[in-house]
Amino acid sequence: MSPASTLSAARSAPGGRARAWRAWIVVLLAGAAFVGASLWPWRHLVNGDYLLRFCGFAAALCAVVLVLAAIVSRLLRRGPASASLVAAASLAVLVPVWAWNRRADIDVILLHLDSLRADHCSAYGYERETTPRLADFARRHGVRFTRFFSQSAGTDKSTPAYLCSIYPSMFCDPATEGPLFAVPARFPLLSEYLARAGWRCWGFSSNPQVNAQRGYERGFEALETWWKSSPRPHELMARLRAHLEASTAGRDFVFGLVLDPHMPYTPAPAFDLWSQPGTPDYATLQSLHNDRGVAGEALIGAVMDLYDGEIREVDAALGELFDWLESSGRIERTLVVVTADHGEKFLEHGEFGHGGLLYDDVTHIPLVASFPSPLRFPRLVAVLADYEGLASHIDLLPTILGFVGAPASDAHIRGRDLVPFLYGRQPVPEGEVYMEELVDDTFARALRTPTHKALWFRRQDEAEQQALFDLVADPGEHSPAGEGEPSGRLAAMRREIDRYLAESRRFYQREDGAPLDEATRQALEELGYTH
Numbered sequence: 001m002s003p004a005s006t007l008s009a010a011r012s013a014p015g016g017r018a019r020a021w022r023a024w025i026v027v028l029l030a031g032a033a034f035v036g037a038s039l040w041p042w043r044h045l046v047n048g049d050y051l052l053r054f055c056g057f058a059a060a061l062c063a064v065v066l067v068l069a070a071i072v073s074r075l076l077r078r079g080p081a082s083a084s085l086v087a088a089a090s091l092a093v094l095v096p097v098w099a100w101n102r103r104a105d106i107d108v109i110l111l112h113l114d115s116l117r118a119d120h121c122s123a124y125g126y127e128r129e130t131t132p133r134l135a136d137f138a139r140r141h142g143v144r145f146t147r148f149f150s151q152s153a154g155t156d157k158s159t160p161a162y163l164c165s166i167y168p169s170m171f172c173d174p175a176t177e178g179p180l181f182a183v184p185a186r187f188p189l190l191s192e193y194l195a196r197a198g199w200r201c202w203g204f205s206s207n208p209q210v211n212a213q214r215g216y217e218r219g220f221e222a223l224e225t226w227w228k229s230s231p232r233p234h235e236l237m238a239r240l241r242a243h244l245e246a247s248t249a250g251r252d253f254v255f256g257l258v259l260d261p262h263m264p265y266t267p268a269p270a271f272d273l274w275s276q277p278g279t280p281d282y283a284t285l286q287s288l289h290n291d292r293g294v295a296g297e298a299l300i301g302a303v304m305d306l307y308d309g310e311i312r313e314v315d316a317a318l319g320e321l322f323d324w325l326e327s328s329g330r331i332e333r334t335l336v337v338v339t340a341d342h343g344e345k346f347l348e349h350g351e352f353g354h355g356g357l358l359y360d361d362v363t364h365i366p367l368v369a370s371f372p373s374p375l376r377f378p379r380l381v382a383v384l385a386d387y388e389g390l391a392s393h394i395d396l397l398p399t400i401l402g403f404v405g406a407p408a409s410d411a412h413i414r415g416r417d418l419v420p421f422l423y424g425r426q427p428v429p430e431g432e433v434y435m436e437e438l439v440d441d442t443f444a445r446a447l448r449t450p451t452h453k454a455l456w457f458r459r460q461d462e463a464e465q466q467a468l469f470d471l472v473a474d475p476g477e478h479s480p481a482g483e484g485e486p487s488g489r490l491a492a493m494r495r496e497i498d499r500y501l502a503e504s505r506r507f508y509q510r511e512d513g514a515p516l517d518e519a520t521r522q523a524l525e526e527l528g529y530t531h
Contacts, residue, residue, distance in 0.1 A: 023080070057377065104250050109240070113258050114257065151433075164412075168438055195253075203217075205223065206258060241324055272306070345362050447500070
């Protein structure tokens with residue numbers, strides 16, 4: 001019996017009209033309660049199109065309620081269904097569907113791949129198949145952020161940028177603290193925010209820059225770190241997976257920092273797909289450049305071959321984690337974020353490695369994130385396959401917290417929550433990115449817009465310099481437009497850099513961290529962070 005015939009029968013019975021209206025009011029209220037209970041926890045994700053689809057789903061369920069009530073009423077020979085019978089049918093239908101439709105608590109996995117530049121990832125168009133698994137994951141589950149940038153050119157400043165949503169000059173002053181600073185406790189880490197909101201937090205790091213002595217243990221139940229016994233990417237991913245397999249309570253946050261593809265580039269033989277027999281190791285190649293000025297194509301190519309092999313090894317390890325998430329069904333309730341701290345330079349501007357000036361070679365990095373639907377039907381997912389607005393490290397913390405419904409509004413947070421743009425609630429803005437690299441008596445600051453980049457820098461005892469690049473005409477940043485740019489754009493962007501710097505320095509306080517133990521200091525020296 002259809003809802004319309006139920007209402008018609010009710011009207012023909014004595015007092016049927018009143019009973020019909022009461023029945024309709026009950027089912028409408030029940031339907032509204034169902035919509036509210038389902039969507040209220042995730043209202044920050046819901047756009048107009050999805051709301052209409054979900055209301056259609058709820059209307060179909062309400063129709064089922066009315067039909068069920070009419071059938072029961074007829075079987076009981078009570079005439080038209082009463083409001084109480086409709087209420088009972090609503091409970092019988094809507095509550096089980098509501099309980100079934102909710103996903104379990106959302107887990108969060110944040111993976112930091114050291115020194116990975118976007119344009120060496122096949123997921124970003126690189127000609128070598130360096131990241132086939134990441135590309136497949138992005139295509140089937142994730143959002144690819146096409147213009148995502150690091151806040152700095154080194155792990156020590158980029159990692160706090162994304163874990164705390166702060167600029168380097170808010171917590172770092174090499175002139176007073178030196179290179180071995182800790183992350184100040186006044187800036188809560190992502191792990192602390194999530195722990196306060198009920199997540200159990202665990203961390204795994206194979207880079208000695210990120211350890212308890214540097215202030216990164218806050219919020220974690222445990223932060224496991226290695227160096228001399230540093231695991232290869234597969235082993236670290238296996239440890240991360242073992243932790244998740246052992247945890248069934250839900251609301252887990254797991255952070256994994258994979259040192260590779262950081263130099264020295266030593267891919268496992270199975271993934272050393274592009275280097276030639278007899279290729280010297282990274283240290284030899286760098287020595288050739290530093291001592292003899294050798295910078296030929298063969299040298300650059302040899303370094304890139306090894307680097308690409310390490311990227312392929314990391315990608316294979318990611319693939320094993322992705323396979324387990326899918327086979328176990330956990331992919332349906334896990335926010336997975338894969339990114340890097342910075343890129344790597346191969347003499348595009350006369351430098352090897354990272355640090356130094358803030359060209360796109362060292363600041364354009366990958367970000368792929370899967371945003372699971374909190375509801376089984378209709379699925380509530382991001383409407384974008386690619387996020388093409390400018391974004392950077394400082395946006396990660398507010399976006400992750402915004403997605404899981406635990407937003408933070410502390411005054412120091414510099415980034416913005418990208419969730420409204422990902423879910424079609426607001427149009428994607430073009431944006432701009434401010435970056436800093438601070439080392440001893442050298443600094444570099446940059447402001448990047450979709451079309452231009454302004455650089456302001458000083459190298460050791462040299463005079464300060466500034467340059468403007470037109471990224472449309474010169475995407476490789478090889479020919480500065482200079483002071484004579486007709487629109488005065490360089491002067492305007494330099495003023496904006498000064499504004500960012502002044503705003504950041506309002507939050508700076510000198511804080512002496514605990515002295516590092518000798519093993520950590522030696523590890524940092526071997527990685528080139530100290531001398």
